[in-house]
Amino acid sequence: MQMPPPNQTTIDHCVEIATDLSALIGDAYVMADDASLKAFESDGLSVYRQMPMLVALPANTAEVSQVLAYCAKHDVKVVPRGAGTGLSGGALPLADGVTLGLGRLNEILEIDYANRSAVVQPGVANLTISQAMDNAGFYYAPDPSSQIACSIGGNVAENSGGVHSLKYGLTTNNLLGVEMVLMDGEIIRVGGKQFDADGYDLLGLITGSEGMLGVITEVTVRILPKPLTARALLMGFASNDAAGQCVAGIIAAGIIPAGLELMDKPAIHAVEEFCHAGYPLEAAAILICELDGPEVEVEELVGRVSEIAASCGATSARTSESEAERQRFWLGRKSAFSAAGALAPDYYIMDGTIPRGRLSEVLNRISELSEEYGLAVTNIFHAGDGNLHPLILFDSNVPGELERTEEMGSEILKLCVAVGGVLSGEHGVGVEKRDLMGEMFSETDLKQQQRVKCVFDSKQLLNPGKVFPTLHRCAELGRMHVHGGEMPFPNLPRF
Numbered sequence: 001m002q003m004p005p006p007n008q009t010t011i012d013h014c015v016e017i018a019t020d021l022s023a024l025i026g027d028a029y030v031m032a033d034d035a036s037l038k039a040f041e042s043d044g045l046s047v048y049r050q051m052p053m054l055v056a057l058p059a060n061t062a063e064v065s066q067v068l069a070y071c072a073k074h075d076v077k078v079v080p081r082g083a084g085t086g087l088s089g090g091a092l093p094l095a096d097g098v099t100l101g102l103g104r105l106n107e108i109l110e111i112d113y114a115n116r117s118a119v120v121q122p123g124v125a126n127l128t129i130s131q132a133m134d135n136a137g138f139y140y141a142p143d144p145s146s147q148i149a150c151s152i153g154g155n156v157a158e159n160s161g162g163v164h165s166l167k168y169g170l171t172t173n174n175l176l177g178v179e180m181v182l183m184d185g186e187i188i189r190v191g192g193k194q195f196d197a198d199g200y201d202l203l204g205l206i207t208g209s210e211g212m213l214g215v216i217t218e219v220t221v222r223i224l225p226k227p228l229t230a231r232a233l234l235m236g237f238a239s240n241d242a243a244g245q246c247v248a249g250i251i252a253a254g255i256i257p258a259g260l261e262l263m264d265k266p267a268i269h270a271v272e273e274f275c276h277a278g279y280p281l282e283a284a285a286i287l288i289c290e291l292d293g294p295e296v297e298v299e300e301l302v303g304r305v306s307e308i309a310a311s312c313g314a315t316s317a318r319t320s321e322s323e324a325e326r327q328r329f330w331l332g333r334k335s336a337f338s339a340a341g342a343l344a345p346d347y348y349i350m351d352g353t354i355p356r357g358r359l360s361e362v363l364n365r366i367s368e369l370s371e372e373y374g375l376a377v378t379n380i381f382h383a384g385d386g387n388l389h390p391l392i393l394f395d396s397n398v399p400g401e402l403e404r405t406e407e408m409g410s411e412i413l414k415l416c417v418a419v420g421g422v423l424s425g426e427h428g429v430g431v432e433k434r435d436l437m438g439e440m441f442s443e444t445d446l447k448q449q450q451r452v453k454c455v456f457d458s459k460q461l462l463n464p465g466k467v468f469p470t471l472h473r474c475a476e477l478g479r480m481h482v483h484g485g486e487m488p489f490p491n492l493p494r495f
Contacts, residue, residue, distance in 0.1 A: 014053055017076060017098070021056050024066045029104070031055040040099050043086040044146070047348065047402060048431055052079070052093030057101045061179065061187060061217040064100070068215065069185025071098060077461050078183070080211040082122060082154030085146040087349050088430030090158060090210050090466055097464075102153050105217060108132050117176055117193045119220050122153020126160075129221065138223045141168035144426070145334045153216045159208030161426035163259045163333060164290070166384035168224070170426065172207040179218035180206060183457045193220060205452070210428050211463040213456040227292035230258065231302055232326045235309045236283030236316035240264055240379070243285040244359040246312040247383045250289065251356060253308060255301055259290040260384030261333050266343060267378045267391075274339035277332025278325075280316045287383065288329055336380045337391075343378060344393035348405050352416030353425035354386045365415055366390055373408040375401075387425035388416065414439055429467045437469050446470070451477050 014032065022030045031037060032054050042049045058064045071078050077097030084091060093099045106123035111133055118129060118140070126147040130139040143162035144150055150160065156178065161170045168174070177191030191203040206213060237243040243262050250260065263271070263286050268279045279286055287309070291301045302319055309317055320326035340347055354362050363379065370377045376393040390412055394405040413423050417439045424433060437446060446468060453460065454474035464471060 017074070018054055020070060021054070021067060021098070024070065025056060025058050025063045029057040029059070031057075040081065040084070040093055040101070043081075043084045043089060043091045045087045045089045045349070045430070045432055047346075047396070047406075048089045048092050050093050050095060052099040053096055055099045055101060057104050059104045061105075061181065064102075064105075064181045064215055064217050065185040065187055067098070067100060068181055068183055072184045072459065072461060075459065075461065077464055078215075079463050080157070080215045082151035082157070083125070083149050085150040086154060086158060086430065087351065087427040088158075088424070088432040090428050090430035090463075091154075092431055092466075094465065100215060102151070102215070102217075105153075106151075109218070111136075111138075111223070112193065113138065113223075115193045116223050117220055118223050119218065120152055121218060122156075122216050123151050126150050126152055126155060129223075133223060137226050139226055140221055141174055141224055142171050145337055147334075152219050152221070156207055156216055156219055157209065157211050158428040159426065161382065161385075161387065163261055163288075163330065163382065165382060165387075165426075166260055167256050167258045167292075172204060174222045175203060175207055175219070176222055177203065177220035178206060178216050180214040180216050182214045183459065183462050187217075188214070191220065208428070210430065210466055212453055212466060213462065215462075227258070229295040229298045230290060230292040230323075230326060231298055232259075232288055232290040232320045232329045233302065233305055233309070234279065234316075234318045234320075234329050235287045235289065235314045236280040237285045237287070238283070238313060238315055240285045240363045241360045242313045243287050244363065244383070246287055246309050246314070247359065248356060249308040249312060250305055251384065253304065255291075255304060257289045257301075257305075257384060258292045259288065259330075260382070261288045262286070262379065262381055262383035263288075263333065263336060264379040266376070267336055267340065267380045270339040270343055270378070271332040271336050273342065275331055275335045277328050277335075278318075279332055283315055288333055290326070290330075333380075340378060340380070340391050340393075343391075344376070345395040345397065346393075346402075348392040348394065348409055349427075350388065350390045350392065350409050350412050351424050351427035352388050352413050352421055354388060354416050354419050354421035356384075356386045358419040358421075359383065359386065362388065362415060362419060366412060369408055369411055369415075373404055375405060375408055382425070385425070386421065388412075410436060431466060434465075434467055435469045437467065447472065447477055450474075 018032045037051050079099050081091040081101050102122045105121035108120045110119040144160045155171045159171050265284050272279050291298050378391045381389040394401045396402045
């Protein structure tokens with residue numbers, strides 16, 4: 001929809017804010033011209049676009065605090081932004097808001113091998129953390145496909161996962177602490193290097209909060225020693241069903257691979273053309289299964305997984321014989337989204353999670369939806385933990401095709417919820433899934449979640465318009481407090 005041109009009052013207001021923010025963080029780090037703002041108009045989910053009013057790029061926690069305090073005082077909305085690789089529109093700008101970029105906070109502050117932790121700023125790229133400690137034999141486990149570019153602050157905001165999440169967990173399982181600036185400019189610390197802390201799990205609340213509770217300015221992560229041995233199996237199958245049966249068989253056998261990924265035939269061919277990973281082109285689906293640990297354990301598990309694959313009708317099976325070959329298997333998987341760009345002018349990445357036992361059923365239904373909507377789909381996903389990433393192929397230049405794509409995507413996500421899954425495994429809700437939240441949560445549930453936001457951001461200035469399909473004012477939601485010595489619910493039992 002075309003936005004109306006700004007009137008003079010709006011322009012004057014924008015100039016005033018830009019001038020004031022420039023005084024706080026420097027002229028060079030406040031952007032207001034169209035050419036500069038264009039770079040921030042969308043995140044990785046590029047079907048949604050909106051130019052921000054302004055972009056501010058603070059250099060440190062103090063400057064973040066000053067910018068937020070100013071915006072709170074003047075009722076200016078703020079959208080925090082990391083590297084912009086998000087896939088749910090979570091960092092989509094507001095026409096009347098400041099986009100707060102954290103890219104300049106990009107230092108690794110400390111690597112503490114004794115306590116197996118690292119303290120980094122939010123703008124540090126995910127892969128950079130592991131590269132910094134590679135020679136010492138340590139690494140940071142969560143590894144999204146975009147790890148070369150995505151920032152750790154954004155990973156915390158979205159609770160990002162990766163191809164090794166099955167064994168090592170999502171960001172929340174590898175996070176020890178954060179420094180965060182609240183909307184009024186107050187700086188707080190939650191958690192630290194210790195394994196766990198008493199009291200409420202505020203760190204768990206902050207992780208995955210999508211920039212709506214505060215702005216993260218420092219992250220303490222858990223680091224791990226590299227496995228003694230790691231080998232990957234590349235297995236081909238004649239159908240998605242057979243590959244899905246193999247996934248179920250591996251998990252049912254009590255084997256927890258480091259990673260267990262599935263790709264269908266269109267994805268296999270796109271990847272092979274893109275990076276020559278050595279995938280079997282005759283297969284209708286492939287599984288990549290990585291096993292790590294002591295060498296004797298890995299050898300035993302490789303044999304067991306190979307037997308399970310054979311029993312499920314595997315048409316081919318290869319085990320990596322070198323580190324270079326293992327990395328090549330994973331290069332293909334991590335290049336899959338990029339490679340899929342050759343399949344159609346546009347594609348729409350979905351992100352839903354289902355119980356593993358419903359995998360074949362859901363894949364079959366996605367194929368039916370593909371026929372019903374006349375849109376091709378290729379599947380690339382974390383099979384081991386049931387996190388699906390169907391890519392709907394379309395052409396945005398064809399009238400009505402984007403709308404049809406979004407409708408089909410909604411049907412896939414509703415399907416995930418209907419079979420006992422959830423709307424998002426790792427990409428977040430943002431604007432993409434916002435209007436589907438009612439599929440998972442009742443109105444009461446959503447109001448309770450918004451009450452939590454009100455505790456942190458009573459004016460609702462931080463990333464408004466995301467996650468919640470209907471945004472209630474904090475006053476409308478009410479607050480729990482004591483009136484004249486009496487609780488608001490006198491019928492509740494007293495202890």
